[in-house]
Amino acid sequence: MDELITLSEESVPLSYREDSLPGVQTLYGVKLYTKSVPDEKEIAQVYINNHSEIRVGWMIPVLSMISLEHEYSENVYFRKHVYEAMKFLNGKELHESMYVLVYSKRLLDAADVTSDGELSFSFVLYGIYPYCKYRSIVDVQHKIKVISKLVVAKSFNFDFSVGFFKFLVDDLLPAERNGYARFMFFYQIYELAMEMVFYKKVNELKIARSHLGIIRKKIEEYNSEGKLIAVLYAEMGMDKNDPSLAAVAKSIFEDLKEEVYYTSTNKSAMLYDIRNVLVHSYYRFSIEDSLSYLASYIEDEAFYVLNYIFSVQGMKEEMDNKYFYARS
Structure with a gap:
């Protein structure tokens, strides 16, 4: 109808x-x-x-x-x-x-x-x-x-x-009905959140007047997108293995990864691996049947990411000032 x-x-x-x-x-x-x-x-x-x-x-x-x-x-x-x-x-x-x-x-x-x-x-x-x-x-x-x-x-x-x-x-x-496009657009929220978390962690070290050597060591822990997405999920308190996501990942990676990967990898790392496949190796894998699920999954996760940003005062103010201000 x-x-x-x-x-x-x-x-x-x-x-x-x-x-x-x-x-x-x-x-x-x-x-x-x-x-x-x-x-x-x-x-x-x-x-x-x-x-x-x-x-x-x-x-x-x-x-x-x-x-x-x-x-x-x-x-x-x-x-x-x-x-x-x-x-x-x-x-x-x-x-x-x-x-x-x-x-x-x-x-x-x-x-x-x-x-x-x-x-x-x-x-x-x-x-x-x-x-x-x-x-x-x-x-x-x-x-x-x-x-x-x-x-x-x-x-x-x-x-x-x-x-x-x-x-x-x-x-x-x-x-937007294209699952690939929806996934990529929603991943932009992750990119934004990871950048904000990086500066949040650096500011925490500065406020604590941490030793320069500690600051350098900590920054090394945040020096890649894969590490930062794990930090983001740790800050959110939501990083765990998700069997439903793992089942879809297995349909994509098949025997490329060992069984332990699907039972022990947290969703932050799994999402990052899937994102890399979509960006760099889409032509190599059978992904088309999984796009609807992945687009819906990351859309829901982005909801929780935005709620986390909203809950942290400094990050909330930065987002409001850049993306949500009232105009006369």
Whole structure:
């Protein structure tokens, strides 16, 4: 199906157009997202990590707003959020791939989120992308299944992104269907993060007034991209062997590497090896069947990389100043 839906009195059930909780009068907001394969049953309540007791809103497929054939059709809170969303969307023509984040501005503020743009990248793990100018046409696979409760993370405000990151959200996420290109673009986030981690580690040595010999020795530990990606994952606390990635690596490398490589190599080193194959030896290996998985995998990992950068104050400020500043 590839349909446009006009949200109106004719398409939205009456029970959704009536205020199911008239005693709850607060300001709501909406933000549009897109998913290439929409499902009217993918209705989720949205919580913010570190504030997991606060439900800030609902993620609602447009298809759910015109249907009574799902489990939330009688839920007064679901109906309330559709009612509030219709204040913004009544008469709008939206593609069936659209999802609507409907949130309480008061509760968003209580969860220490100052703008809905700070959640723009939060649903990438589920294949739900912020809608900027293109609906999603990517054959999204290998994503986490959308469940009834989604706990997401505050991060950089992509409403104010510029340069590479504006391209990333506006164009790459929803519209780039070439798996090789997606992998390479997302690897750029690794390149950026590794550079930032390098300077972070050097600054830590300077602050500690380390002996010159120690500084030289430590810098040698960071003198290659392979070493730096390991440092990055160590800083993130996420470096371990990943059997799912190892299985894909084995389908690529086959007997080129010994069995112990697939059972003991951490994902930072494995990703770096795969990146090198894609850059330097693509023609030698059978990679085409693995590209969809690899593109999705590194996209999800890039989400965690950005969250790590956001969590380190100095790195966060540098990123904000270069790539996420608000312009008048």
